Amino acid sequence: MNPKLFDIHAHVNFKEFDSDREEVIKRALDNGIWIINVGSDYESSKKAVEIADAYAGVYAAVGIHPTEAVKPPLGGFTAKLKELAKHPKVVAIGECGLDLYRRKKSDLERQKEIFIKQIEMAIELNKPLMIHCRDAHDDLINILATYYSLLSTRHNGNIHFFSGTWEQAQKYFDLGFSISFTGVLTYDVGRITDIVSRAPVDKIMVETDTPFVAPLPRRGQRNEPFYVQEVAKKMAEIRGISYEELAKITTQNALRLFFRDASV
Ligand SMILES: [Zn+2]
Numbered sequence: 698m699n700p701k702l703f704d705i706h707a708h709v710n711f712k713e714f715d716s717d718r719e720e721v722i723k724r725a726l727d728n729g730i731w732i733i734n735v736g737s738d739y740e741s742s743k744k745a746v747e748i749a750d751a752y753a754g755v756y757a758a759v760g761i762h763p764t765e766a767v768k769p770p771l772g773g774f775t776a777k778l779k780e781l782a783k784h785p786k787v788v789a790i791g792e793c794g795l796d797l798y799r800r801k802k803s804d805l806e807r808q809k810e811i812f813i814k815q816i817e818m819a820i821e822l823n824k825p826l827m828i829h830c831r832d833a834h835d836d837l838i839n840i841l842a843t844y845y846s847l848l849s850t851r852h853n854g855n856i857h858f859f860s861g862t863w864e865q866a867q868k869y870f871d872l873g874f875s876i877s878f879t880g881v882l883t884y885d886v887g888r889i890t891d892i893v894s895r896a897p898v899d900k901i902m903v904e905t906d907t908p909f910v911a912p913l914p915r916r917g918q919r920n921e922p923f924y925v926q927e928v929a930k931k932m933a934e935i936r937g938i939s940y941e942e943l944a945k946i947t948t949q950n951a952l953r954l955f956f957r958d959a960s961v
Contacts, residue, residue, distance in 0.1 A: 700754060701729030702944050703951035704925040705877055706792075706827065706857045706904035710734045710744040710757075713908040713919055718748070725922040726754050732922045733955065735792050735827055735857075737762035739774060742781055749786040756955065758789035758827040763796040766804075766811035775814050782822055788955035790819040791827030792857060798831035805833070809840065816840070819854070820847050825954050826854030828874070834861040838868045845872055852954045858906055859892065866892050870900050875954060877902040880912030880920060882931045893935045902947045902954075903928045 704725065709732065714721055725732055734749065735758040736742025742759035749757040759781045761774060782790060793815040795808050819826045830837045841848075848854075851873050859866065859876035866876055878893060878901070893901065903925050905911075911920035912927035933943035952958040 699952065700731035700948055702903065702925055702929055703731045703733075703948045704905050704907070704922040705733050705855065705902050705951050705955070706735055706758075706879075707732050707907040707922050708735060708737070708741070708909075709907060709922065710736065710741050710748055711908060714921075721921045721923075722748070722752055722755060725925075726752065728923060728926075730922055730925060731755065731951075733758055733788060733827075735789075736760055737792060738765045739777055739781075742778065746781055746784050746787060749784075756786050756788045757784070758791050759787050760789075760791040760793040760815055760827065761811055762792050762829060763794050763808045763812065764799050766793075766808045775818065778815075779818055779822070782818060782824065787824065789825050789827040789854065790815050790822070791854075792829040793826065794829040795833035795837050796829065796831045797833040805836070809836070812837075813840065813844075816844050816848075820844070823957075825852060826874075828854055828856045829858070830856060831860060834865040838865065838872070841869075841872050841874070848873065852957070855902060855954060857904060858910075859889070862888075863892055863895060866896060870897060875900045875902055875950060877904045878928060878932060879904055879906045880910045880916075880924065880928055882928055882935070883912040884916065890935055893932055898946055899950055899953075901932070902950050903932060 731754040733756045734745040736745045745757035853873040855875045907920040933940045
């Protein structure tokens with residue numbers, strides 16, 4: 698049975714949920730919400746896989762976040778990560794990408810190197826990419842364009858917590874990438890609202906980025922996948938369609954991308 702909503706980027710694998718992880722996951726699943734828990738380094742990726750193993754409707758993405766990419770030691774990380782990535786409930790490689798908001802420009806080459814290793818892994822294992830990018834969209838688009846002929850499916854991955862411009866969003870769509878939005882939408886950020894309303898219907902998804910960016914009225918508190926409903930409500934309002942329709946569309950987009958399900 699398909700879920701009602703799919704929170705495609707959460708971190709219930711993080712320590713913020715050590716005391717009530719089970720409850721948080723059940724609250725989502727009992728309401729028809731499926732979850733992808735995303736790793737940001739080897740340990741959190743491993744944890745995401747362990748959690749995915751324990752629950753139907755919970756999946757994992759494994760990868761090295763660009764802000765972790767500059768921290769030694771990363772020796773042998775590709776082989777270790779690849780072993781994790783082969784698990785059948787790992788539905789994406791990431792989060793990986795580039796971040797010049799929290800890291801300096803001098804780190805960029807190192808970030809690119811680690812990112813490219815993960816692109817190559819995604820290609821080899823035929824899994825989509827879960828991408829994080831802040832303040833480095835043009836660099837990232839250039840890298841993806843270089844690998845496009847190797848990725849070469851219409852559903853190559855997702856740019857999570859999309860923060861770029863409309864022009865950059867269009868380039869991602871052309872490269873076979875979707876974009877997903879968080880509770881930040883409920884803070885009424887004009888530029889992002891405009892992108893939500895213009896994006897192609899088959900290229901948008903919802904996420905919480907739990908435990909971060911809780912939607913209104915819980916801004917500043919710990920977020921959890923259950924609140925992805927608030928993101929979906931806001932997105933439906935922006936696009937002028939019903940909540941049910943928005944939920945159906947974004948869920949189908951997630952199934953198509955992460956499960957390579959051609960029937961939706
Ligand atoms: Zn994240």
